[in-house]
Amino acid sequence: MTIPAFGLGTFRLKDDVVIASVKTALELGYRAVDTAQIYGNEGAVGQAIEESGVPRKELFITTKIWTENLSKDKLLLSLKESLEKLRTDYVDLTLIHWPSPGDAVSVEEFMQALLEAKEQGLTREIGISNFTIPLMEKAISTVGAENIATNQIELSPYLQNRKVVDWAKDHGIHITSYMTLAYGKALQDEVIAGIADKHNATAAQVILAWAMGEGYAVIPSSTKRENLASNLLARDLQLDDEDKKAIAALNCNDRLVSPEGLAPDWD
Template sequence: MFEPVGFGTFRIQGKQLTDLVLQALDIGYRHIDTATMYGNEDAVGKALNQSKVAKDKVFVTTKVWYEDLEHYALLDSLRRSADQLQKEQLDLALIHWPSPNNEVPLKETLDALMKARQDGLIRNFGVSNFTLDLLRQATGHVGAENILTNQIEMHPFMQNRAVANRCDELGIRVTAYMPLAVGKVMQEPTLQQIAEEHDTSPAAITLAWLLQNKRAVIPSTIKPEHLRSNFDAQHLHLTQNQMHQINSLDRGERIIDPDFAPVWDD
C-alpha cells in the first residue's frame, strides 16, 4: 500500500542509512523512497533484509535515472534495483527525470514500464518532475489510471499548484519531495507561530499541511528524533485559517532545477 508518509533517503548512504531505515520501520514507516541515482539501494536492501517487518509489508519506491530510459536499459536498471533492494518485485518505479529534449521518446519509456509491470518486475509505476505537457503526453499514451504518482518538488515556498491541481483532476497522487525546503521551513515566522500553537516544530506543521492537502510526503533526515516527529505529523490537524496562512507563503522558490530539467510550468 502506498503510504502517505515515507522516509526519503536522498544523500544518505551505507550503514548510516541501513540503521535509519531499520529505525524508521520500528517507528511505523511502511514506505521507503530511494533511487538508482542515490547509490544507496543496497543499504536500503540490507535494512529490509534485517528488519523484523516482512518485506511485503514495506512499500519501496525507486527511480530510473534519465540515462536509462531506453526500453532495454530501463528493464535492466529495474532488475539491478530489485537485486540491490533484495525484493523480488519492486512496489513502485518512477521515471526520475524526463528524457532531456525527449532524446528517448516518452512513449518508449512508458511502454517499457508497462512491460515491466506485465512481467511482474514492478507492481506500479509513475513519474517524477513531470510538467503539464509531459503529463498530457503520458496520460494520452497509457492512461492516467496507470500512473500512480507524480513526484514533484513541493513545500510552502514552492507549491507547484498548476501541476498538483492537474494531477488531482487526473486521479494521480502527488508526492512532495523536498517538503521541508532543505530546512528553510524552520526559520519561517508563520510556520514558527503555528508550531507554537500546536506545541510542535515548523517541520511537523509543514508535513501536516501537505498531508491535509492530500499529498504524500517523503522527508529525509539523519536524526532519529526527527524520524519520529516527521512520522507523527500525520496526527496533527490544522485549522482552515492555519492552512490558509501556509498557502499564502508560496513564492515559486524552486530548489531543485538541474540543467537537464524540463521547461517548468511555474
C-alpha cells in the same frame, strides 16, 4: 493500491548512514521507503530492510529509473538490477526519475517500457517524477492515467506548484511531495513557527501535516532518531483553515531543485 501518505526519503544518504536511518525508521513504524538508482544506496537500503526483520509484504518500496536507463532496451534490465540490490522480487512503485533530457528517449518509449515492467510483475505500480503538464499529457496518452500512480514533484510552502497540482488532480493523478521542508529553510519561517506554537508541534510536523492535508504523500528523510520519531507524529496533527490560509500565503515559486541539462521547462 494506495500510495502511503507518509514514507522515508533516502536522498543523499549513503552506506552506514542510510542503513541506520532505514533501520531506525522501520523500528519506529515507518513502512514506506523511497530510493532511486542515482542515489547509489539501493544496496544499503536493501540490506537495512532485510536486517530489520520487517516482512516484505508490510513494506512499500519505491525506486526510480535514472535517465541513462530510459530506453526500452535498458529500462527493464536496470530495474532488475535495482531489485537485486534491494533484495526483493518486486518493488511497489517504480518512477521515471526525470524526463529524458532533450527528449532523447521519447515519453512513449519509456512509459511503454515501464508498463511492461508492471506487466512482468517487477513493480506493482508505476509513475513519474518531475513531470510538467505537457509531459503528463504525453504519459497519459501512452499508458492511461489509471496506470500512473503518482507524480513526485518538488513541493513546499514556498513552491506550492498549484498549476501542476490542480491539473494532475483534475486528471486523476496523485501527487507525492519531495523537498517538502525546502532543504530545512521552511523550518525557520516565522509563520510556520507561530502555527507550531499554537498546536504545541514542531515546524516540521506543521509542514508535513499541511502537505498531507492537501492530499500529497510526503517522504521526509532524517538521520536522527528523535526527528524520525517526531516527523511521524505529523500524521496526527490537524491544521485549521486559518493555518492553511497562512501557509498558502507563503507561496513564492521558490524552486530549489532544477538541475541544468536535466530539468524540463517548468510550468
